[in-house]
Amino acid sequence: MSPSHKLCMIPGPIEFHEDVLQAMATPATSHVAPNFIPALGESIELLRKVLFTSGQPFIIAGSGTLGWDMTACNLVEAGDDVLVCNSGYFGDRFGECLETYGAKVTHLRVPIGESPQLAAVAAALKSKKFKAITITHVDTSTGVLSDIKGIAEVVKAESPETLVVVDGVCSVGSEEIRMDAWGIDVVVTASQKALGAPPGLCVMGVSERAIGVFKNRKTPVPNYYANWNRWLPIMNAYEARKPSYFATPAVQNIFALNVSLKQIVAQGIEKRFALHKEASAKAKKVIHDLGLKLVPTSLDHAANGMSAVYYPEGIAATDLLPKLAAHGIVAAGGLHVEIAPKYFRIGHMGISVTEPERGHLDATLNALKASLAECGYKGAL
Amino acid sequence: MSPSHKLCMIPGPIEFHEDVLQAMATPATSHVAPNFIPALGESIELLRKVLFTSGQPFIIAGSGTLGWDMTACNLVEAGDDVLVCNSGYFGDRFGECLETYGAKVTHLRVPIGESPQLAAVAAALKSKKFKAITITHVDTSTGVLSDIKGIAEVVKAESPETLVVVDGVCSVGSEEIRMDAWGIDVVVTASQKALGAPPGLCVMGVSERAIGVFKNRKTPVPNYYANWNRWLPIMNAYEARKPSYFATPAVQNIFALNVSLKQIVAQGIEKRFALHKEASAKAKKVIHDLGLKLVPTSLDHAANGMSAVYYPEGIAATDLLPKLAAHGIVAAGGLHVEIAPKYFRIGHMGISVTEPERGHLDATLNALKASLAECGYKGAL
Ligand SMILES: Cc1ncc(COP(=O)(O)O)c(C=O)c1O
Ligand SMILES: Cc1ncc(COP(=O)(O)O)c(C=O)c1O
Numbered sequence: 001m002s003p004s005h006k007l008c009m010i011p012g013p014i015e016f017h018e019d020v021l022q023a024m025a026t027p028a029t030s031h032v033a034p035n036f037i038p039a040l041g042e043s044i045e046l047l048r049k050v051l052f053t054s055g056q057p058f059i060i061a062g063s064g065t066l067g068w069d070m071t072a073c074n075l076v077e078a079g080d081d082v083l084v085c086n087s088g089y090f091g092d093r094f095g096e097c098l099e100t101y102g103a104k105v106t107h108l109r110v111p112i113g114e115s116p117q118l119a120a121v122a123a124a125l126k127s128k129k130f131k132a133i134t135i136t137h138v139d140t141s142t143g144v145l146s147d148i149k150g151i152a153e154v155v156k157a158e159s160p161e162t163l164v165v166v167d168g169v170c171s172v173g174s175e176e177i178r179m180d181a182w183g184i185d186v187v188v189t190a191s192q193k194a195l196g197a198p199p200g201l202c203v204m205g206v207s208e209r210a211i212g213v214f215k216n217r218k219t220p221v222p223n224y225y226a227n228w229n230r231w232l233p234i235m236n237a238y239e240a241r242k243p244s245y246f247a248t249p250a251v252q253n254i255f256a257l258n259v260s261l262k263q264i265v266a267q268g269i270e271k272r273f274a275l276h277k278e279a280s281a282k283a284k285k286v287i288h289d290l291g292l293k294l295v296p297t298s299l300d301h302a303a304n305g306m307s308a309v310y311y312p313e314g315i316a317a318t319d320l321l322p323k324l325a326a327h328g329i330v331a332a333g334g335l336h337v338e339i340a341p342k343y344f345r346i347g348h349m350g351i352s353v354t355e356p357e358r359g360h361l362d363a364t365l366n367a368l369k370a371s372l373a374e375c376g377y378k379g380a381l
Numbered sequence: 382m383s384p385s386h387k388l389c390m391i392p393g394p395i396e397f398h399e400d401v402l403q404a405m406a407t408p409a410t411s412h413v414a415p416n417f418i419p420a421l422g423e424s425i426e427l428l429r430k431v432l433f434t435s436g437q438p439f440i441i442a443g444s445g446t447l448g449w450d451m452t453a454c455n456l457v458e459a460g461d462d463v464l465v466c467n468s469g470y471f472g473d474r475f476g477e478c479l480e481t482y483g484a485k486v487t488h489l490r491v492p493i494g495e496s497p498q499l500a501a502v503a504a505a506l507k508s509k510k511f512k513a514i515t516i517t518h519v520d521t522s523t524g525v526l527s528d529i530k531g532i533a534e535v536v537k538a539e540s541p542e543t544l545v546v547v548d549g550v551c552s553v554g555s556e557e558i559r560m561d562a563w564g565i566d567v568v569v570t571a572s573q574k575a576l577g578a579p580p581g582l583c584v585m586g587v588s589e590r591a592i593g594v595f596k597n598r599k600t601p602v603p604n605y606y607a608n609w610n611r612w613l614p615i616m617n618a619y620e621a622r623k624p625s626y627f628a629t630p631a632v633q634n635i636f637a638l639n640v641s642l643k644q645i646v647a648q649g650i651e652k653r654f655a656l657h658k659e660a661s662a663k664a665k666k667v668i669h670d671l672g673l674k675l676v677p678t679s680l681d682h683a684a685n686g687m688s689a690v691y692y693p694e695g696i697a698a699t700d701l702l703p704k705l706a707a708h709g710i711v712a713a714g715g716l717h718v719e720i721a722p723k724y725f726r727i728g729h730m731g732i733s734v735t736e737p738e739r740g741h742l743d744a745t746l747n748a749l750k751a752s753l754a755e756c757g758y759k760g761a762l
Contacts, residue, residue, distance in 0.1 A: 008409035013632060015409045024633055025406040028389035028396045030711050031580065061444050061581050062606065065628035069606045097605040192629055199412065200442050200581045200631030223604055224478040225443065225450045245716075247446035248573055250581030251394060252405055253634070330411050335626075 006325060009364045010332035011140045011170055011306040011347035012193035016256075017263060017355075020197055023255040031251055032243035039258040040238040040249060046261035050172065050195075050269060051187055051205040053179035058231055059257065061250040062202035064169035066226060067188030068097040070204060071134075071165055073223040074214050075186070078102025080131035083124055083162075085116040085151065088336050089141035094134055094167055101222060106130075112339060113294075115146045115301035118154050125158040132163040132185075137171035141335040142295045143308030143345065145175065152183045163210055169193060172203070173264060174276045174305030174349045185210040191253060194276075194305050194349040196260035200253040272354060273304075279353035279361055280304035283346065286365045290372065291379035295336075295343055305349040308334075310342055312377055317341060319375045327367035387706060390745045391713040392521045392551055392687035392728040393574035397637075398644060398736075401578055404636040412632055413624035420639040421619040421630060427642035431553065431576075431650060432568055432586040434560035439612055440638065442631040443583035445550035447607060448569030449478040451585060452515075452546055454604040455595050456567070459483025461512035464505055464543075466497040466532065469717050470522035475515055475548055482603060487511075493720060494675075496527045496682035499535050506539040513544040513566075518552035522716040523676045524689030524726065526556065533564045544591055550574060553584070554645060555657045555686030555730045566591040572634060575657075575686050575730040577641035581634040653735060654685075660734035660742055661685035664727065667746045671753065672760035676717075676724055686730040689715075691723055693758055698722060700756045708748035 008015055029036050040059065047057035060066065076082060082103045084095045087110055095105045108124050110116055116135070125133070133155055135146050152164045165186040168177060172187060173194025179187060185207040192199035206214075206228075214228055221227040230246045237244030264272060284299060287309055295308035311320060317333045321344065324331050332347075334340035346368075352360035372379065389396055410417050421440065428438035441447065457463060463484045465476045468491055476486045489505050491497055497516070506514070514536055516527050533545045546567040549558060553568060554575030560568060566588040573580035587595075587609075595609055602608040611627045618625030645653060665680060668690055676689035692701060698714045702725065705712050713728075715721035727749075733741035753760065 005408050008411055008414075010411050013409050013411065013629070021406045021408065025402045027386050027402065028394050028579075030389055030391050030394065030713070033389075033711065061442060061631075062447070063442050063628045063631070066443070066606045069604065072605070100601070100603065100605040100608070190629065198409075198631070198633040199629045200634055220481070222481065223450065224453070224481040225447045225607070227481075247444045248394070248571065248580045250442075250444070250579070250631070250634070252579040253581050253631070330414065332411070332413075 006328050006330045007360055007363060008330050009347050009352065009360065010330055011345050013199050014193060014196065014347055014350045015352050015360060016196060016198060017260065017351050020256045020259045023259045024198060024252050026252050026255045029251050031249050032245065036251055037238055037241055037243060040254050041241050043254060043258045043261055044235055044239045046265055047203065047205060049265050050261065051177060051179045052181060053205050053207065055179060055205055055207040056211055056232070056235065058204040058206065058235055059254060060202045060231060061200060063199060064188060064190035064202060066202040067190070067204050068094050069223060069226045070202065070228070071186055071188060072098045072101040072103060073221055073226050074228045075163060075210060076101055076103045076131055077217055077219050079104065081106065081128055083108060083130045083133040085121065085133065085135045085146060086110070087115055087136050087142060087144045087146055088112070088139035090136045090139050090167060094136070112336060113142060113144065113297040115144050116151065118147065118150050121151050122154045122158050125155065125162065130159060130162045132165050134165040134167060136167045137175060137177070138303040138305060140170040140306065143303045143306050144296050145301050145303045148177070148184065149182045156183055163213060170303070170305060173272065175303065176273045179205055179207060191257050195257065196264065196350040197257040198253060200250050201257060267354060275354050276304040276349065279348045283307050283348055283361060283365060290369065306345060306347045308343055308345045311344065312379055315372070315375045315377055317344060320344060320371055323371035323374050324367050327370060329364050329367040387709050387711045388741055388744060389711050390728050390733065390741065391711055392726050394580050395574060395577065395728055395731045396733050396741060397577060397579060398641065398732050401637045401640045404640045405579060405633050407633050407636045410632050412630050413626065417632055418619055418622055418624060421635050422622050424635060424639045424642055425616055425620045427646055428584065428586060430646050431642065432558060432560045433562060434586050434588065436560060436586055436588040437592055437613070437616065439585040439587065439616055440635060441583045441612060442581060444580060445569060445571035445583060447583040448571070448585050449475050450604060450607045451583065451609070452567055452569060453479045453482040453484065454602055454607050455609045456544060456591060457482055457484045457512055458598055458600050460485065462487065462509055464489060464511045464514040466502065466514065466516045466527060467491070468496055468517050468523060468525045468527060469493070469520035471517045471520050471548060475517070493717060494523060494525065494678040496525050497532065499528070499531050502532050503535050503539050506536065506543065511540060511543045513546050515546040515548060517548045518556060518558070519684040519686060521551040521687065524684045524687050525677045526682050526684045529558070529565065530563045537564055544594060551684070551686065554653065556684065557654045560586055560588065572638050576638065577645065577731040578638040579634060581631050582638060648735060656735050657685040657730065660729045664688050664729055664742060664746060671750065687726060687728045689724055689726045692725065693760055696753070696756045696758055698725060701725060701752055704752035704755050705748050708751060710745050710748040
């Protein structure tokens with residue numbers, strides 16, 4: 001890594017392991033080559049372990065957003081009601097995507113920094129019959145963690161036929177998710193966050209129940225590239241270690257994801273959850289001791305893979321972020337439109353926390369202290 | 382490159398330049414980083430040069446197939462008639478994609494190995510009003526090259542309002558295309574063929590006229606991820622060297638494409654066309670001298686970036702392809718369902734022909750001769 005490389009400590013893309021990067025530079029390989037087929041096939045199997053599911057994974061060239069389309073066009077039919085638990089920017093956007101495919105969307109909005117309340121979810125589910133409920137597990141715009149286990153329990157009690165869809169783009173690999181045990185039907189994610197690979201892949205897990213709902217849909221799937229009828233035979237073929245073709249897979253990105261998934265499973269997923277909690281606690285303590293305020297209103301619903309932090313009075317993005325960059329740390333500005341200029345975001349996911357000996361988080365927190373001091377901040381510490 | 386690496390001489394993915402691979406291994410970089418923004422911005426500008434257009438390029442995580450969705454969902458409205466010049470597998474598939482979005486598709490089919498006749502196109506255009514005509518420039522399943530310049534002229538004469546859409550997935554970078562001069566409205570392509578980068582990107586060029594038609598559509602775009610309303614501001618922002626976000630771009634793949642596009646433009650596009658013609662002539666002469674038959678019925682409409690070749694009597698895929706692989710050459714089997722077991726395909730695109738000193742094509746043709754001999758073939762030579 002060149003000495004000019006700045007640590008990418010945003011909430012995705014994140015820092016990659018050297019072996020992951022090495023895999024990105026795999027020489028030209030046919031998408032039906034005997035060395036590529038097992039890389040995709042095994043990645044599908046590993047995803048089942050990461051998501052704790054016996055359901056169907058999908059790995060498709062694209063990004064997390066494409067996973068919204070896949071959910072909306074395969075599981076929802078025009079006129080279906082969908083409840084969107086909306087904890088920020090990504091809830092608004094997922095809702096727009098669902099509406100594009102004809103869903104009637106009800107937003108269950110929470111104030112900025114709050115997470116959806118179980119009682120409110122229960123009440124909403126009583127109001128009408130929803131085909132699906134969506135939950136942004138970690139809203140990357142606010143750093144708010146939603147209680148997907150609790151919400152899935154409420155769904156099971158109030159409206160068991162409603163499909164439970166989790167936007168796990170900013171949580172898979174950093175937050176606890178147990179698809180089958182918790183009754184989660186869909187997890188949408190992408191390669192570039194806690195799965196530890198470069199951007200370029202839409203990654204999903206879909207329960208057997210949801211595949212059943214898909215197979216029983218009454219109207220044709222109104223999308224070609226995202227149509228599971230096209231992709232199911234492909235995923236099955238690769239898993240059976242057989243060549244198949246619908247659209248050319250992103251061979252190098254999949255080699256890279258495969259390396260990262262193997263690392264994740266080798267280290268142990270429970271260990272990974274624990275390390276992300278530890279790193280987050282450390283980051284949040286420094287933030288607190290500095291006298292800074294998190295966007296999430298309570299640590300109980302703050303993400304473990306990132307921190308969204310208000311600038312202290314008098315200090316702005318234009319001051320702090322360039323100073324952090326001068327210290328070799330790339331952090332992100334605000335994204336939630338109502339408060340965008342007022343806060344910044346730090347990612348602490350993947351190798352930056354599972355291999356603490358790299359010192360990424362310490363370097364980041366030290367740079368934060370130094371940069372604030374350079375900005376003239378006289379807060380605690 | 383490891384000594385065990387076999388040359389990937391299929392009609393895409395193709396062999397990559399070392400600098401392209403190096404770019405794939407760029408360390409973690411934010412999608413709004415000061416070093417990434419110009420890589421995407423410049424790639425957009427370079428694509429205009431490669432396609433000879435003042436129109437709008439798009440570079441999106443996905444693959445060539447996604448470019449069909451982009452065309453179908455942004456330019457076609459339900460009920461519109463579309464004429465598909467169908468020279469093989471990819472015409473069938475593009476037609477299916479168009480129908481998914483409600484187009485009424487008329488296929489102008491040609492026998493296997495033939496290319497669409499101008500007179501037939503003219504007659505079809507007289508039969509009804511088509512919103513668009515699609516042409517597979519090189520049908521990768523047959524190696525047939527279509528006369529897009531001639532067809533665009535016929536469209537201009539017979540039905541000037543019809544949008545001319547070229548599937549250039551297997552032609553951009555290897556076959557002559559001059560979008561603006563020839564009156565072509567859309568070129569769909571992907572990163573992994575003659576553009577010389579790994580798979581993972583959908584790449585398009587869209588004329589100003591087509592963008593106008595898009596902006597005047599009467600119905601909403603029935604797709605979220607592929608919606609140009611979302612992507613136009615993003616492409617414009619990056620080109621203006623400003624950060625912007627809709628869905629996370631495939632940062633590393635775009636760095637790699639950027640390197641390849643710079644190489645293409647630096648070498649000169651006219652030179653590139655000439656080199657592909659030369660390499661193709663060389664390959665086709667060896668194939669002819671070996672007594673083998675091409676799938677295209679005439680050299681006049683045979684692609685310059687690939688060759689589709691019938692196995693000689695008594696020799697099958699299961700014999701020839703493994704022997705080629707043992708000689709270090711990966712070739713592809715047949716894809717056109719009606720003749721799939723009867724022929725094979727060789728790619729000759731990108732650095733394998735623009736840097737002949739690498740010896741890729743010679744190695745491939747020599748391996749072909751040797752493998753045929755090993756199969757017991759007693760043909761010419
Ligand atoms: C929670 C969440 N959902 C969806 C997305 C969209 O994913 P992508 O940018 O890969 O399209 C993101 C991206 O950051 C995200 O954080
Ligand atoms: C002519 C043609 N069109 C479309 C496609 C589809 O592109 P992709 O496989 O990148 O989705 C291909 C792929 O080989 C092709 O050759």
